[in-house]
Amino acid sequence: MNFRNVRNLVWVMAVAWMGVVCNPLLAAERPNFLVILADDLGFSDTGCYGGEIATPNLDALAAGGLRYTQFYNTARCWPTRAAVMTGYYPQQVRRDSMPGATRQYGGGGKRPDWAQTLAEYLRPAGYRTYHSGKWHIDGKPTDNGFDLSDEATRSPGFFDSIRKKNRDPKFYRTTATAQHAIDCLQEHAEDHADQPFFHFLAFHAPHFPLHALPEDIQRYRDRYIAGWDALRAERNQRQRELRLDVGPLSPIETEVGPPYAFPDQLEVLGEGEITRPLPWDELTKEQQQFQATKMAIHAAMVDRMDQEIGRVLTQLKEMGQFKNTWICFLSDNGASAEIMVRGEGHDSSASPGSAATYLCLGPGFSSAANTPFRRHKTWVHEGGISTPFIVHWPEGIRSTNELRTNLGHAIDIAPTVLDLARMELDETAGPPMSGQSLKPSFDDSDAPIHDELWFYHEGNWALRQGDWKIIHSNISRPFPWLRSETAAKESKEDGDWQLYNLANDRAEQNDVADKHPERVQRMADRWWELRDQFLRDSMDDSKRSKRAN
DSSP, rough: OHHHHHHHHHHHHHHHHHHHHHHHHHOOOSOOOEEEEEEOOOTOOSSGOOOOOOOHHHHOOOOOOOOSEEEEESSHHHHHHHHHHHHHHHHHHSSSSSTTTOTTTTTTTOOOOOOHHHHHGGGGGGGGEEEOOOSSSSSSSSGTTOOOEEOOSSSHHHHHHHOOTTOOOTTTTTHHHHHHHHHHHHHHHHOOSSSEEEOOOOOOEEEEEOOHHHHHTTTTTTTTTTTHHHHHHHHHHHHTTTOOOSSSSOOOTTTTTOOOOOOHHHHHTTTTTSOOOGGGGGGGGHHHHHHHHHHHHHHHHHHHHHHHHHHHHHHHHHTOOOOOOEEEEEEEESSOOOOOTTTTTOOOSSSSTTTOOOOOOOHHHHHTTTTSSSSOOOOHHHHHHHHHHHEOOOTTOOOOSSEEOOOEGGGGHHHHHHHTTTOOEEESSSSSOOOOGGGGGGTTOOOOOOOOEEETTTEEEEEEEEEEEEEEOOSSSSSSSSSHHHTTTOGGGGGGEEETTTOOTTTTTOOOOGGOHHHHHHHHHHHHHHHHHHEEEEEEEOOOOOOEE
């Protein structure tokens, strides 16, 4: 080889090297993935979304990455988990119901064979796959692509069962979930350092029952005595200071209480419990103290979850994998207005937040947790389906501490992970994923991800197209929903649609359906078109499984 050829070769190699270095998505090796999912966390519960709860670790991820302000879930826990793991709307994979579906759909539904989990795609491609915490998807994690799994369950609550003779007084589910994740990562570093990993870290917190460690509760014991009205105003002001641009505060809907009524269970909770978010100054002193205490426990649960996330992040740093791990954080639905007593019951004489108690947040402070939006978990108003969404990946994303207004959904996580892992699906079985890769939004807040998003849960219907959103809302629902005549008789004629322009009305206060009847009709027709498509998709019984190349 003569000097000219060597010089040309060196020049070509230098240009190629510069192209790789200048493009972090190419420079990085195949990334690791850490998907963190909270349970019943409100949109404004973390500090970086306007909350007063101490969440320094999540705030640091946001400061080093991206925060999405128009990201959605499905309004309920098990449908969102199916969406995250498969990339499909849960109705497509029989993990939530819809008009026309049978009772085999929903929380007990079995996914079609083609509806694989992310772990089932990634493990054959060389990834080690781990799951820690809540599952709530059909089948067992280790039968659905995960190498290791632990749900950290010792009782219906967060502590070891009060009925055990040899009860472990130190057990706390949030800590145990994080510890399992750390154990998996340590084992990975020791035995599988040559492989990338995918870890699904699904906390139960802050889902009811409200159980927290005494030292965590103490930090918030007197924080909320001013009430939910004051807290909502405070959080909304902080959101403006953070320039989240999520709109003004919605009025509290005092007539909207828990989505299901359990009057017998309410009697167990005593005079401090109320089922409607009344103005704070109308509550008795006993009610104010009881409600403020519940919010203090909720805050303590979020605080502890953040502390445990910090321990997992420390482990990643010790492994030298923090910068090349794509991390995302979201909630499975909005904060919950539910009030009930389950599990091992409620002892009103026990310390609130302890293992012998069973408390739920309820509609008052749930409204505050979902600031500035309207409604709660199970509804498809913004309060039920809006989630904080944080993305962090130093080796792959140039932007830091930036906001993203791209329209996204939990269905987008699976295709994003597969895209970043440089895998393509063989679409020979089942329908194409409804989710889209979020990668274009990493550097461009205007990059289109979705033109429309479809929602349904227990008699609540919605469709968002651009900034326009239609909603049909069922305020009072029979329980259990799938066994009710109301669910069985749902039809197109039942649609009583409201229309909102979310560009200037994220709080969904100004129904303009009467001004745009043609738009409402087009969007309603489209909602049903997608319902028809999802029903067909869900009935595809192809035995072939998708494969990733």
